[in-house]
Amino acid sequence: MPARNRKQWMTDPQLPRGDWVDSRVYSDPEIYEEELEKIFKKVWIPLCHESELPEPYDFRTATIAHEPVIMTRGPDNAVRAFLNVCPHRGMMIERRPSGSFLEGQPSGNPKRMTCMFHAWQFDMKGNCVYISREKEGYQDRICKEGQGLRRLRCEVGMGGFVWVCLDDQPEHSLEEWAGKPFECIREAIDTEPLEVFHYHKAIIGTNYKLWHDTNSEFYHDYMHYHNRVTGFNDEYFARKNIAFDHGHVNVSSFEVKYEEYEGFESREELSFPKFPPNQWYMVDLFPGMNFNLRGSAFRCDIVTPLGPNEVMIEFRGLGVKSDTPEQRRTRIDHHNSIWGPFGRNLHEDLIGVAGQGTAMRPGTEPRRILHGRHEDNYIHDEVGMRHYYDEWGKWVNRLPSDPTQAYKSPAAAAAE
Amino acid sequence: MSANGAATVEAVKDAIYRSCLLLDDEKWEEWLSLCDDGFQYSIKAFSPEINYDMIYFSADRNHLSTMTEQLPKHNTDHSPLKRHSVVYTVDVGEDGKTATAVTSLVVYQNMLDGINSHLDSGENHLFLVGRYVDKLKVDNGRATFLEREVRLETRRLDKGSHWPI
Ligand code: FES
Ligand SMILES: [Fe+2]
Numbered sequence: 001m002p003a004r005n006r007k008q009w010m011t012d013p014q015l016p017r018g019d020w021v022d023s024r025v026y027s028d029p030e031i032y033e034e035e036l037e038k039i040f041k042k043v044w045i046p047l048c049h050e051s052e053l054p055e056p057y058d059f060r061t062a063t064i065a066h067e068p069v070i071m072t073r074g075p076d077n078a079v080r081a082f083l084n085v086c087p088h089r090g091m092m093i094e095r096r097p098s099g100s101f102l103e104g105q106p107s108g109n110p111k112r113m114t115c116m117f118h119a120w121q122f123d124m125k126g127n128c129v130y131i132s133r134e135k136e137g138y139q140d141r142i143c144k145e146g147q148g149l150r151r152l153r154c155e156v157g158m159g160g161f162v163w164v165c166l167d168d169q170p171e172h173s174l175e176e177w178a179g180k181p182f183e184c185i186r187e188a189i190d191t192e193p194l195e196v197f198h199y200h201k202a203i204i205g206t207n208y209k210l211w212h213d214t215n216s217e218f219y220h221d222y223m224h225y226h227n228r229v230t231g232f233n234d235e236y237f238a239r240k241n242i243a244f245d246h247g248h249v250n251v252s253s254f255e256v257k258y259e260e261y262e263g264f265e266s267r268e269e270l271s272f273p274k275f276p277p278n279q280w281y282m283v284d285l286f287p288g289m290n291f292n293l294r295g296s297a298f299r300c301d302i303v304t305p306l307g308p309n310e311v312m313i314e315f316r317g318l319g320v321k322s323d324t325p326e327q328r329r330t331r332i333d334h335h336n337s338i339w340g341p342f343g344r345n346l347h348e349d350l351i352g353v354a355g356q357g358t359a360m361r362p363g364t365e366p367r368r369i370l371h372g373r374h375e376d377n378y379i380h381d382e383v384g385m386r387h388y389y390d391e392w393g394k395w396v397n398r399l400p401s402d403p404t405q406a407y408k409s410p411a412a413a414a415a416e
Numbered sequence: 417m418s419a420n421g422a423a424t425v426e427a428v429k430d431a432i433y434r435s436c437l438l439l440d441d442e443k444w445e446e447w448l449s450l451c452d453d454g455f456q457y458s459i460k461a462f463s464p465e466i467n468y469d470m471i472y473f474s475a476d477r478n479h480l481s482t483m484t485e486q487l488p489k490h491n492t493d494h495s496p497l498k499r500h501s502v503v504y505t506v507d508v509g510e511d512g513k514t515a516t517a518v519t520s521l522v523v524y525q526n527m528l529d530g531i532n533s534h535l536d537s538g539e540n541h542l543f544l545v546g547r548y549v550d551k552l553k554v555d556n557g558r559a560t561f562l563e564r565e566v567r568l569e570t571r572r573l574d575k576g577s578h579w580p581i
Contacts, residue, residue: 200461205531263479342578343473351575
């Protein structure tokens with residue numbers, strides 16, 4: 001078809017409705033706020049890994065949907081999560097990204113979370129254990145027993161990640177929520193404790209779903225020179241995208257030929273427990289978390305949406321806690337050569353989604369974004385994105401191909 | 417310091433500043449010609465988030481050479497990176513033939529095609545902050561790199577880069 005005039009350009013594609021989305025799902029500020037309320041405040045979000053708070057009294061801070069969260073490890077070794085918000089005048093209690101409460105702080109005692117502002121103190125279970133000049137100010141009207149922190153649902157699992165849910169009554173346990181898509185790598189990541197060895201972050205002017213889309217489709221391997229030369233073989237094209245309940249997807253494995261890329265070596269010598277060498281599985285969890293086990297390296301991406309057109313992505317690399325220094329070094333090299341901030345692929349992926357974000361700034365005219373490749377679920381089939389947006393539509397009650405309309409199943413939309 | 421020692425320090429500084437210019441100009445092979453055959457390069461950072469001393473990248477001279485040769489085959493952000501560096505210290509070894517130098521480093525990105533070139537091409541922003549910790553050998557007044565560790569403070573690297581820093 002020659003270049004189109006506006007009317008032609010704006011016409012819906014000759015594809016069923018589930019095969020495309022309207023770009024307003026990526027750029028509308030109202031939809032963005034709704035997503036935080038209706039999705040991010042309702043689902044299990046992995047916030048960090050247990051190895052980031054290895055000792056009793058260690059803590060780690062993060063945010064979900066504007067809300068600051070703190071995770072602590074108690075003297076009983078249990079990891080708990082709380083809103084990182086002081087019940088007195090609302091200050092963020094702990095400002096550091098991580099650390100230990102074993103030592104006292106300028107305003108407070110050892111083994112306590114202390115709000116520096118007026119020195120209220122909390123123990124690792126979130127009990128308020130000290131209010132400065134309590135009786136003098138509050139007499140018996142307020143007492144520390146009633147001033148505990150807001151505790152949050154928190155579970156450690158799926159390779160030792162710390163998952164938090166802002167909803168006190170989540171519809172599903174973590175196992176029900178994420179167990180099935182993780183089955184393919186469960187033994188590899190749950191047989192032995194893991195440890196994080198890599199962390200960096202990116203804040204990109206794009207919608208968080210565009211990052212997840214890129215993690216959910218392999219068609220963009222055309223963008224990666226490295227993947228084209230190491231991957232485009234029969235086994236690669238035999239990989240399948242598999243859809244699971246709750247909008248999750250995983251991608252089955254194949255053998256990567258690393259030696260086809262000059263300067264790279266096979267990853268045969270190092271893998272994960274019970275995981276065959278040079279295999280590569282990908283787990284994409286709704287609404288935007290990705291777990292990527294590629295031979296010797298295990299990567300996890302966690303998105304924190306910051307606006308309709310802004311997202312923070314935290315990148316982690318993990319090894320087995322019992323790695324020898326040589327094994328660890330090999331994992332680090334393998335992780336970085338492709339996925340590090342100076343590696344071959346990650347930079348390209350981020351340029352891709354930044355370019356989408358630039359072309360879909362809030363206020364740009366609605367465009368149709370195609371998710372319509374059907375290849376029997378094989379590797380370049382875009383079923384992962386179609387499956388995701390159908391789930392997304394249910395959570396926000398909007399039709400992805402026209403978000404001004406209420407959700408309809410693809411079958412119902414097609415029948416119209 | 418002996419006259420010889422002073423000359424060694426000058427040779428080291430000269431090599432470091434030349435390396436910055438060559439890297440700024442993306443003259444990778446010329447940069448590598450300042451490096452010994454056994455040259456080891458790494459980019460490291462300590463993360464207070466995960467409490468781990470991280471290696472973001474590491475390569476020997478051969479690997480750097482193949483990697484930079486393959487750059488044209490990769491899609492990349494072409495916004496040039498420009499270094500501002502000051503050699504803080506040069507410690508000459510007892511043999512007078514090796515030296516360790518610490519250089520304060522700031523890298524600016526001169527926006528070209530990274531985001532929306534219509535708006536931001538020509539703009540500069542801070543890309544990263546860190547130090548070079550270099551080991552060099554000095555022979556006949558010429559300093560050659562044996563090792564370079566780029567020690568980053570920056571851990572929010574956004575799109576990152578395909579290029580050596
Ligand atoms: S705001 Fe925390 S003690 Fe006052
Ligand atoms: Fe990619």
